Amino acid sequence: MISEAERTDSGACRVSLAEFEGPLDLLLYLIRRDEMDITLVMVSQVARQYLEYVRNALELNIDLAGEYLVMAATLTRMKSGSLLPSRSGAPEDQDDPGKALLRQLILYRAFREAAAELRESEGAWRDVFTPPGERERFQEGARREEAGREAGSIMDLLEALEALAKKDQPPTPRIIERPALSITECIQGLSSALPGGGRVSFRTVLGENRDRRRVVAFFVTVLELIRRGWVRCRQESSFGGITLERTKEWA
Amino acid sequence: MGMTLDRLAREVEALLMASEKPLSVEHLCELTGAGTEAIEQAVSRVENALSRGGHAMQVVFLAGGYRLVTDPELGGVVSRLFEGRRPGRLTRAALETLAVVAYSQPCTRARVEAVRGVNCDSAMKTLLEREFIVIAGRMETPGRPLLYSTTPAFLEYFGLGALEHLPRLDEIGKLLALGADDLERAAGEIQEEEYENP
Structure with a gap:
């Protein structure tokens, strides 16, 4: 359960919203049950806190990403939806914002964790270096030209000078013929x-x-x-x- | 085994040293004229010789091929060689975006945004610039959005031998199959905001 202290700790909201990677990240932070299955009940429990975060941000004129407001609307819709009896016959999964959000949260959490593991690999492999090979001398295709140009020989300079000299010459007059027939x-x-x-x-x-x-x-x-x-x-x-x-x- | 390497092993070692990217077994066969098994054995002879001789190099399997790499223990001193020239570590946004592309490739930006619930413009741009992802085509749906997939550079950067070695592959695969409907619907909602460069 979420403690009362956390519920009312709006001071923390103010500073930390920028640290989240969007509304899903914030919701997962509020749920804080990384090892367990996320349930609808848990989502609705933290909905109020979420809305408080967003309200605080708006009051402080923080430039809030639109996605946060969309999520606030979804959560509000969920809350109001739970007060009404579900229409019989309607396919539940299709229209239920709660279930869609739940799946989104579960999937996002999996990717977030995969990203965390990638971060570890990144750290480990940053200490590993590979031979550069002959990439400087034997670049393939277009890159070879680029590399050659970067190196810059005296011939390149002469070519560039020649090109400039050409630019300075007046253009040779061209004779434009009148159309034979009007x-x-x-x-x-x-x-x-x-x-x-x-x-x-x-x-x-x-x-x-x-x-x-x-x-x-x-x-x-x-x-x-x-x-x-x-x-x-x-x-x-x-x-x-x-x-x-x-x-x-x-x- | 003796202290000196045989001809084939030395050839493999030289090729790994001179190559700018991982060399697959097939490629090594092609270059040396040796068979698959002979190459595999030659690679392990090189590995043994390097580790037994206390060398700073190792052979690893990266992005579908063998690659000569320095011992991570020596990362500190080698880093100094490249001080100020190395691109920084990826941000969380970039890593998450990369993860979604890696597991669902080829996939659209709308798909990535549907999963992450936020705009991924700048993260996608960074990943394209660093050549961890590339445009892999277009989806044959209205608007023909661009499809992205990961590159061998991505695998190398994270020390992965192949896409099959991605962490949590089974788990995410199952989730992706499960929530397909809802994800698509969410993707549809975000798609409106997507624009495309001509």
Whole structure:
């Protein structure tokens, strides 16, 4: 049983909350029965203490992790739930916050203890050292480059200098060609190939000249005309021929 | 047995000395051309020679292979060699997080958080940085959360020969099988807070 002194020892709560690894850790600390099975009764016995810890922390404006409040809500729900008779027919495990919490506590405690054992192994193996092998000289893959770079030879310096010198030079001018065809020109071309109410295939519009830029220019033009509602287009199958039809909107 | 080691044992010793990671029996077979049994025997001849000669080195089985290590008794003096350069010991948060990943791998961060009941962001980050865990893929559920598993570096750090040598393996295995439903449900509640790096 928990002694009365511990129950009211709220002074200790104030200093120690930061030492816990979250609400489950705090609950386990309050239960303090490491060697025994944790029971629902034990959880509900310490629920009040838990809530007191959280209340104290809030009063002192301690930046409390949200998880502590979620747990407080769960515990409150458990307490109120235990006052009500359980609905018959309802699957107990599914909805019972107490049982879920119990399992969580049991599982967490097991991991906490495993972690404690790992800590011991860590301590023991910190005094053990292994040969570094040839890791400096024979790194695999990308790491080799890194290591080489770290070492830094005179060649690396020269390369870096050269790269800097290149950066300082004005960029070589590039000639950007004007597109061979403007959209306006394409619309004129389409207009003459496509009399009012008539239909024509995209291939016919392009004619013999299948220069890529010309194809793209005409294609973009067709998209523009579709957007304006001046042409309708049809394509029977993927990658098949496209048939264009002039609408009344294209005056 | 004589004072000098035979050729194969010397080869094994040299390989263990030069290797940066544990060498499995298969790997040693491959490198020396000897059979499994011959290697096992050669390893124990090296072990004997080291201990009989009062050497500061031992052969141990770590992370699936043999590794030459210094005697823990000499930890103090060797530590001085690396003063200020060694990463510190893991925090409790990191150790607990690592334990959950180790026993439930591959597992999501939401799963770890469901077990520990707290956010595990920074602990996961530390473990990734120290290469004790790695991203092992994605879970094929909505949101495709990342899956994590432990590395050989993890086993080496804790002096474990294999994952099967983890403490409390049976106990935790049983618990994990038992509380699966509830754990998943708890995981679902926490998952909402999880975000992922693109």
